Amino acid sequence: MSKPDIFPNPLPLLSVKNLCVNFGSSAHPIRAVNDVSLSIRRGETLALVGESGCGKTTTGMAVCGLQNLTSGSISFDGKSLQDDASMTHAEQFAYRKRIQIVFQDPNSSLNPRMNLATTLEQPLRLHGATKVEAQQRADWLLEKVGLNPKHKNRFPHEFSGGQRQRIGIARALALEPELIICDEAVSALDVSVQAQIINLLVDIQEEFGLSYLFISHDLAVVEHIADRIAVMYLGKIVEEAPWDKLFSNPQHPYTKTLLSAIPVPDPRRVRPDRINITSEIPNPISPPSGCSFHPRCPAVMPQCNIDAPKLEALSDTHFIACPPAVKRHQAGGEA
Amino acid sequence: MNMHQRILRLLRQKNLVIGGSFVAIIVLMAIFAPLIAPFDPVSDADLMRSEMRPDGTFIFGTDTHGRDVFSRVVYGARISLSVGLITQIINTFIGVSLGLLAGYWGGKTDDMIMGLTNIMLSIPVVVFALAIMASLGPGLINLYIALGLTNWSYSCRITRAQVLSAKKADYVKAAHSLGYGHIRIMFGQIMPNILGPVLVITTLGAAEAILLEAALSFLGLGAQPPTPSWGGMLSSARNQFFTAPWLSIFPGLAIFVTVLALNLFGDGLRDILDPRNKAKNVGSKPK
Amino acid sequence: MNEIKENILGDIEKVEPLLKVDGLCVSFDSPNGPVPVVRDVGFYINPGEIVGLVGESGSGKSVTALSLLSLIPSPPGHITAGRSIFEGNDLLKMPNKRLRKIRGNRISMIFQEPMTSLNPLMSVGDQIAEVFRLHVGSSKVEAKELALKMLKKVQIPAPEKRMKEFPFQMSGGMRQRIMIAMALCCNPTLLIADEPTTALDVTIQSEIMDLIIEMRQEFGSAVLMITHDLGVIAETAERIIVMYAGQIVETGSVNEIFDAPAHPYTNALLQSLPVLGRRARFGRQRLQEITGTVPDPADLPAGCAFSNRCPNVQDICKDTSPLLNETNIQRSVRCHFPLTLNSDGEA
Numbered sequence: 005m006s007k008p009d010i011f012p013n014p015l016p017l018l019s020v021k022n023l024c025v026n027f028g029s030s031a032h033p034i035r036a037v038n039d040v041s042l043s044i045r046r047g048e049t050l051a052l053v054g055e056s057g058c059g060k061t062t063t064g065m066a067v068c069g070l071q072n073l074t075s076g077s078i079s080f081d082g083k084s085l086q087d088d089a090s091m092t093h094a095e096q097f098a099y100r101k102r103i104q105i106v107f108q109d110p111n112s113s114l115n116p117r118m119n120l121a122t123t124l125e126q127p128l129r130l131h132g133a134t135k136v137e138a139q140q141r142a143d144w145l146l147e148k149v150g151l152n153p154k155h156k157n158r159f160p161h162e163f164s165g166g167q168r169q170r171i172g173i174a175r176a177l178a179l180e181p182e183l184i185i186c187d188e189a190v191s192a193l194d195v196s197v198q199a200q201i202i203n204l205l206v207d208i209q210e211e212f213g214l215s216y217l218f219i220s221h222d223l224a225v226v227e228h229i230a231d232r233i234a235v236m237y238l239g240k241i242v243e244e245a246p247w248d249k250l251f252s253n254p255q256h257p258y259t260k261t262l263l264s265a266i267p268v269p270d271p272r273r274v275r276p277d278r279i280n281i282t283s284e285i286p287n288p289i290s291p292p293s294g295c296s297f298h299p300r301c302p303a304v305m306p307q308c309n310i311d312a313p314k315l316e317a318l319s320d321t322h323f324i325a326c327p328p329a330v331k332r333h334q335a336g337g338e339a
Numbered sequence: 340m341n342m343h344q345r346i347l348r349l350l351r352q353k354n355l356v357i358g359g360s361f362v363a364i365i366v367l368m369a370i371f372a373p374l375i376a377p378f379d380p381v382s383d384a385d386l387m388r389s390e391m392r393p394d395g396t397f398i399f400g401t402d403t404h405g406r407d408v409f410s411r412v413v414y415g416a417r418i419s420l421s422v423g424l425i426t427q428i429i430n431t432f433i434g435v436s437l438g439l440l441a442g443y444w445g446g447k448t449d450d451m452i453m454g455l456t457n458i459m460l461s462i463p464v465v466v467f468a469l470a471i472m473a474s475l476g477p478g479l480i481n482l483y484i485a486l487g488l489t490n491w492s493y494s495c496r497i498t499r500a501q502v503l504s505a506k507k508a509d510y511v512k513a514a515h516s517l518g519y520g521h522i523r524i525m526f527g528q529i530m531p532n533i534l535g536p537v538l539v540i541t542t543l544g545a546a547e548a549i550l551l552e553a554a555l556s557f558l559g560l561g562a563q564p565p566t567p568s569w570g571g572m573l574s575s576a577r578n579q580f581f582t583a584p585w586l587s588i589f590p591g592l593a594i595f596v597t598v599l600a601l602n603l604f605g606d607g608l609r610d611i612l613d614p615r616n617k618a619k620n621v622g623s624k625p626k
Numbered sequence: 627m628n629e630i631k632e633n634i635l636g637d638i639e640k641v642e643p644l645l646k647v648d649g650l651c652v653s654f655d656s657p658n659g660p661v662p663v664v665r666d667v668g669f670y671i672n673p674g675e676i677v678g679l680v681g682e683s684g685s686g687k688s689v690t691a692l693s694l695l696s697l698i699p700s701p702p703g704h705i706t707a708g709r710s711i712f713e714g715n716d717l718l719k720m721p722n723k724r725l726r727k728i729r730g731n732r733i734s735m736i737f738q739e740p741m742t743s744l745n746p747l748m749s750v751g752d753q754i755a756e757v758f759r760l761h762v763g764s765s766k767v768e769a770k771e772l773a774l775k776m777l778k779k780v781q782i783p784a785p786e787k788r789m790k791e792f793p794f795q796m797s798g799g800m801r802q803r804i805m806i807a808m809a810l811c812c813n814p815t816l817l818i819a820d821e822p823t824t825a826l827d828v829t830i831q832s833e834i835m836d837l838i839i840e841m842r843q844e845f846g847s848a849v850l851m852i853t854h855d856l857g858v859i860a861e862t863a864e865r866i867i868v869m870y871a872g873q874i875v876e877t878g879s880v881n882e883i884f885d886a887p888a889h890p891y892t893n894a895l896l897q898s899l900p901v902l903g904r905r906a907r908f909g910r911q912r913l914q915e916i917t918g919t920v921p922d923p924a925d926l927p928a929g930c931a932f933s934n935r936c937p938n939v940q941d942i943c944k945d946t947s948p949l950l951n952e953t954n955i956q957r958s959v960r961c962h963f964p965l966t967l968n969s970d971g972e973a
Contacts, residue, residue, distance in 0.1 A: 199898035267857030
């Protein structure tokens, strides 16, 4: 690992080291996540951005234990979450509930055959609450996310998309988690409802001191909500920086391309010259040699197809995986 | 949607309403057989009135032993429905359990169960049931067992397919991260979502079982005389088909109506339970 | 691109519209009777211009577009009223046979998910060639050559090789290019694009948007761009039609709509969007929310459809539906109390 531990003290809440997740046969694996390391401090929002198939969702699933790791380690609050002898089953169970998830599609994230009361009270009961406690907490949760507790006996199909997303958030909050993984949590919502949910996420973060792993492809939303941003491309993190640095001073050619491509709802804006990348996203079954972005890179150098670049530090918070850009930066050409 | 609208919507399903009413009539007939039947189906035999044509007293006529055919048809509903019900309870239990296991665990479990299912599907049900009956001997209980063990492959396949799609749903993932165990997820989260299609298959399967019972009883392997069973009645009426056709026509008609009603009911259930039929969402994008 | 924008806007009064839709009403059958999904929609498209039709899901924007070509599934959909005059003929009264000659020929459509719109069992080359044989009547060899030419026009790398490939072998962006190539085969005068970039990644989306703009320049087709993405609209369209709950609530040039939205809905929508660069300039501000949700078309509020979510709602809004007031040919708003309406347009 070329990346130094950027938060030596206090310990980060979540720390993912050299995470690899392969799909398919072991002979011809698809490296969905390839040597990803990241950390999230308490109360912090780390956004994971990238295009479809870049491995951002798989990373999120691995963090909340819904995806088996091929290699690497995930530790939460100082303890490893893998099946090793250091933790009993009961301890793992207790740890798991501290990481919850909010999904993209409000239609499939709620069990259509369960009413609100069951959806929210059952997990509480499972974790030891009495019936009355569970009911009270469910009412409280519903009020927190802006729903009427009187509607507790309704079923998911009786709610609109935005309301269902609120229910999903209430369910994630039920067990008092410390980290919530938001997997494209606002992407499927109507434009006029999106702002409500984004505001809700910000509000509950402040109130409960939550940390977010915010997975999204929408950079405008990410800019609004994130503290730090990691950009993924074909299973690897190519750039990681605090939000302001990433948007004002992106270093990796892929980040630059991505930023130039976002349509902005302002017809008078003089659009920065769009960086055109002609070829398609490569097939992850046979990723390009060397830097996987080199076939599409507008600033490709001869050596780019040989060595796979590693994340290098530009400053103590800004990392990129692009040796030519690092050189340019060190020469003081940019930034 | 309130209760009133819900009932109105159900009533618009012609299949469901027609099939359901007939099924209800037959069920009531079976339950209240002693009140409906004017004679005892077995003991009221009188050889003096053997094979009488239908008239005012014996509206379906009498059989060779002078028993009232109407009373026997009414009591026969008990046998047929019990066959439909009991065999389907056994079938559904086997099919759903295996389907849940196969769909949820996948891998080798899935391969094994699906292999078994495919073997079951490749053997004609009648032949299989005949083989079981031959080894167990004739009789109603053995018939339940034979039909109960042979016809679960459809509910197994349907269950597995439903589980496969349900287990990918986000709410199942959410349940995992909330600390739910596998059993709780299987029965609490997935099971309620697959009951609809399974119910449809069960209803259609009941119709098939009733037909099979009739066929096996016709071959003398089902309920033994003098128990009034529709298939058995058909079987004993074989030789009198031309001299006393009412002996075959009425039990035959009873089988026909019951099977048709169950099939209509099953189709109707499918129409209302299939979520795609609810998807007449206004404003949704037509494809 | 800006030059073209100015030219077209300058000439706007003189041109005969290519398509003029009037009083279009569409309803869908539901268990509880017909539900109006598109209500009295009227607009025009001039030759060669890009018009954006914006709305959220359920606003009726896609149904409107499909109705123009009688493509809504019937049942449950019914066009209950309206005219759609295209090059002098009413498309809605046209017999199916004549309509088929116009579809894919004079008017073409591209959809959100190109996979479902392409034949999975036919190579893309053959599929494009078929369009030429069907509508132009080219010979087999000719059609193949023309198809290859089209693939080159939509900038598909290695077109000779791609000709023989099947849709499943291609990425989403590539398939959308194929769809555009097919749509442009017969040099249509109107291209209807229904969420053409929504299913695509950002980098691919920008390429497809550029391609549509370029193709408009090359083929001179007018484009009706249907989307929920205000960013896409801002970067492509010249004129905008905003729909809400089956009605047009506001129309205007792209600058008018974004600079000075007159309808509270348009305004709230623009305010609620997180916009790139805003946080860097002003710090993190709370996003302006629009309370509530899009109304169910079967259960619309009495009066103005937006009245139950509108921040400026007055008593009259709750019982009287506002009319679409036109200030000039391209600017109109459906509101009792419009926010700002500059008759000269440019704010």
